[in-house]
Amino acid sequence: MAHNIEVELTSNKKKKPVTEQLEFGKYFTDHMFIMDYDGEQGWHQPRIIPYQPLLLDPAAKVFHYGQTVFEGLKAYRTPDGRTVLFRPQKNFQRLNLSNDRLSIPAVDEEFALEALKQLLVIDQDWIPEEQGTSLYIRPFVIATQPSLGASTSTHYQFIIIMSPVGSYYAEGIHPVKIHVESDYVRAVRGGVGMAKTAGNYAASLRAQDTAAASGYAQVLWLDGVHRKYIEEVGSMNVFFKINGTVVTPALNGSILDGVTRNSILQLVRSWNIPCEERQISIDELYEAHKNGTLEEAWGTGTAAVISPVGELNWNNERLVIHGGQTGELSSKLYNTLTGIQRGELKDEFGWLVQLSS
């Protein structure tokens, strides 16, 4: 794509929140990137404009038929003053996998990354510097055709907004209690569970609210067919350490191919820890807990990076993991991954993309 990106700078810069106020995804930077799609011109008119509301016809298909996808990634300020992105190519690659599943036209991945870099240069003083903070980046596509026919949209917008964030969990990294969900299902093979699309999250809210009302931070999702195989935890991938081996559900079409999941697998394998991607049943976890081999559990995702699991509640059976404390491997993974992301540890896998200016 040879398009030039038009830039309109704001004349009214916002006041930046102080680090202590950084609630996840609440504050947004001064600018946003946007481009349009129609059948004749394809993706066109890429532009960086002041952060502003979208003006959409009430019949726009996104409101009615949910044709939308998104991504989440982060930029960091390193102690030596560089601005880096963590594996952004993986995110734009996955955006197009999601687009494909949702019948949305593909975005040029290199151009999208270029657009993001330009936006980052403009808003780089929004990247917070304190330990544990970062700039969360949200690229997303919405279907904008104003028509109530339940069919694929003819028009779209691709948008990038950015939000300075502290830690995802207000209380910092500490183990959370998880409710194993037996009634509700997040996704099923043949559905859209592997895509990062709005409907998956909408489907999960009810179970999440019910779990929260009983004091559980997240829900552990079981598969929709057998209702026994582990899928995800909340909106994260999930890992277990059982008898010295790291296990995580295999990519089966109904779970997300997480960038953090992928990075954790690479780290674990580089440390020569046995590691398996396969089906894991809730019964297996229960047995492992009973015989004392369920050593650690944690969720992985861009927002939280690593979220240790201290307890699973399965039909009122409480499985306390690692005494309810963060496990050694969970800690080591968190420290290593966040260290690489912040440019404090050696980037031996070539995960960081540095901004040139």
Place this chain on the structure above:
Amino acid sequence: MAHNIEVELTSNKKKKPVTEQLEFGKYFTDHMFIMDYDGEQGWHQPRIIPYQPLLLDPAAKVFHYGQTVFEGLKAYRTPDGRTVLFRPQKNFQRLNLSNDRLSIPAVDEEFALEALKQLLVIDQDWIPEEQGTSLYIRPFVIATQPSLGASTSTHYQFIIIMSPVGSYYAEGIHPVKIHVESDYVRAVRGGVGMAKTAGNYAASLRAQDTAAASGYAQVLWLDGVHRKYIEEVGSMNVFFKINGTVVTPALNGSILDGVTRNSILQLVRSWNIPCEERQISIDELYEAHKNGTLEEAWGTGTAAVISPVGELNWNNERLVIHGGQTGELSSKLYNTLTGIQRGELKDEFGWLVQLSS
């Protein structure tokens, strides 16, 4: 709810499309209804305003997490000049069932109907009068809180827009060819299949586009667990007449409780035709076709009312139904239901709600 509805009339009435131009859900009336929700005030500030774009923060949760529900119903102009709605209470009742599943606060059903009636009075000259036409009404709720946390929204808008429509199918009522879907799944028990929410439609687009590319009008969905029980056809409920008995999938949590489906069941039972709501496997259909007892098949929905099925393609096995022609019962149901809806036949079930002015 004792709220008064503020009314702001347009000073710039649109030109109405001629009947021949009426594409489904493409043109909208001069006004819309809207009201807001927040935790402190509940639903508030109900108003009728000129039809206009929505102004939403790009971080509004509807774009990212799909927390949204909708309804579809119709108003008709009767030959004697009355304006009638078809079973609107059922739609607002179902809106709240969908709201409940999507963690959206309930709407006052009586007030919503009152609001719709006021909107209809204002825009009543938009109701087309020709045979087969109607005013399609789309109430919907969207989550508007500008926050990227993957949690239930604190703010919503409830909106009603209206669109004059001709027949859903451009070519009028005639049998369509249907592809039996073996790869993709629309919904699963424990998910949101029984709710009228955006994600269900987003999940279906890919299969629909693939079927359309092979010359099939719609997809017949099989269940997500066994991949063999009939669920819906396209975005409609589905009925079969097998050996003199009308059968339709039972409400199982993954299919929609259609208002047209419910009306068809009442009609069929009032005619003393044997009628069953139960599981139907694709194998049973195949067997019935083989032994000549698969007599008719049709989809039901507000948009199309009745859509006869002339052929099913199941793994390249073509099941031609009723010689590819519209069956007698399908025709009778279509004529009876549309006759009642347009006020031409006696409303013996009390389905019509008449506008007082």
